[in-house]
Amino acid sequence: MSFVPRLIRHSPRTLLLACAAAATMLFISEGTYYWRAANLLESREEISQVLMASRIGIAALTAISLLALFFYLRQAAVVQRQQDHLNALTQADHHRLELEVARRTAELTELTHHLQTAREDERSRLARDLHDELGALLTSAKLDAARIRSRLGTTAPEAQDRLAHLVLTLNGVIALKRRIIEDLRPSSLGNLGLVATLEILAREFAQTSGLQVHCELQAVPLDAEADLVVYRLVQEGITNIGKHAKAREVWLGLGQQGDQVVVTLRDDGVGFDPQARPGAAHGLMGMRFRVLAEGGRLDLVSSPGHGTTIRMQLPCGAEPGAGGGGDDDGRGDQRPVA
Ligand SMILES: Nc1ncnc2c1ncn2[C@@H]1O[C@H](COP(=O)(O)OP(=O)(O)OP(=O)(O)O)[C@@H](O)[C@H]1O
Numbered sequence: 001m002s003f004v005p006r007l008i009r010h011s012p013r014t015l016l017l018a019c020a021a022a023a024t025m026l027f028i029s030e031g032t033y034y035w036r037a038a039n040l041l042e043s044r045e046e047i048s049q050v051l052m053a054s055r056i057g058i059a060a061l062t063a064i065s066l067l068a069l070f071f072y073l074r075q076a077a078v079v080q081r082q083q084d085h086l087n088a089l090t091q092a093d094h095h096r097l098e099l100e101v102a103r104r105t106a107e108l109t110e111l112t113h114h115l116q117t118a119r120e121d122e123r124s125r126l127a128r129d130l131h132d133e134l135g136a137l138l139t140s141a142k143l144d145a146a147r148i149r150s151r152l153g154t155t156a157p158e159a160q161d162r163l164a165h166l167v168l169t170l171n172g173v174i175a176l177k178r179r180i181i182e183d184l185r186p187s188s189l190g191n192l193g194l195v196a197t198l199e200i201l202a203r204e205f206a207q208t209s210g211l212q213v214h215c216e217l218q219a220v221p222l223d224a225e226a227d228l229v230v231y232r233l234v235q236e237g238i239t240n241i242g243k244h245a246k247a248r249e250v251w252l253g254l255g256q257q258g259d260q261v262v263v264t265l266r267d268d269g270v271g272f273d274p275q276a277r278p279g280a281a282h283g284l285m286g287m288r289f290r291v292l293a294e295g296g297r298l299d300l301v302s303s304p305g306h307g308t309t310i311r312m313q314l315p316c317g318a319e320p321g322a323g324g325g326g327d328d329d330g331r332g333d334q335r336p337v338a
């Protein structure tokens, strides 16, 4: 027999109590379940509210960030546009200034060329006048003096002495005239050519300054005008050496490299800083413009205590002058001229 029918039969109160206990237990567990469920529901509500609030917050923050990003990008685009505009203006200004500088330099170079040509023409004219007119007058004066001298014979010794003095003076004036003419325009340039003329210049400089001048000169293909530019450059360069360098030795070179004629003048003197431009110095500047006007370039290397080197390049022009000195085979030679 099973346990429950036996219990119903033997102890109905116990069964009732057991039922009551079970019902109570069931009620309590049901109550707990519903309480827990209610709690759970409440926390879920809260969580979903919190979640909702954070979602709204995140969405709001995202929207604000996007808005800020939008404004930032817009501002950056405006700034970039302004910057581009400014850059374009600066670039245009820069370009305009470069063009202006190039134009002015070209004008200055042309003006220098014109002035130098006019100056050389004027010097040539003066040299010609001195040679032709003054030369003729002096020769005629010397002839007259010689005639008077022969007429006087031995009659007037005092007048003879005066006449001898006059002839001496005339000879001095003729020598002075020659020097001035040579200085104005070296006749040797046309008669003997550039190499011989530079050798004469170097020799005379060595004699007057006491410096040792080494020449390495080759005949080069330049026209008469460029010959004169080279001559004037060397003239100015050695004048500077005599004036400023306190040198002991000087090296002068003339030769051809490819389609360029190269002239170098170097000294072992005190040197100087080419960037520190003294106010009243026009020799080097004039030389630079003159070389530029001939389509060449001039480089100057110098520093205090290390001597000075001037290097000039000129494009080749005419064949070496017919009267040009120097070696026939074009070989250079290096020899001291003093
Ligand atoms: N060979 C050299 N050695 C040392 N200093 C030099 C030499 N050549 C030029 N200088 C320096 O460079 C300066 C400029 O020379 P530049 O020939 O232009 O002018 P300058 O000789 O002083 O005057 P100018 O030639 O107008 O009569 C000189 O004053 C001198 O200080």
Ligand SMILES: [Mg+2]
Pocket (backbone or CB within 6 Å): 236, 239, 240, 283, 284
């Ligand atoms: Mg000078």
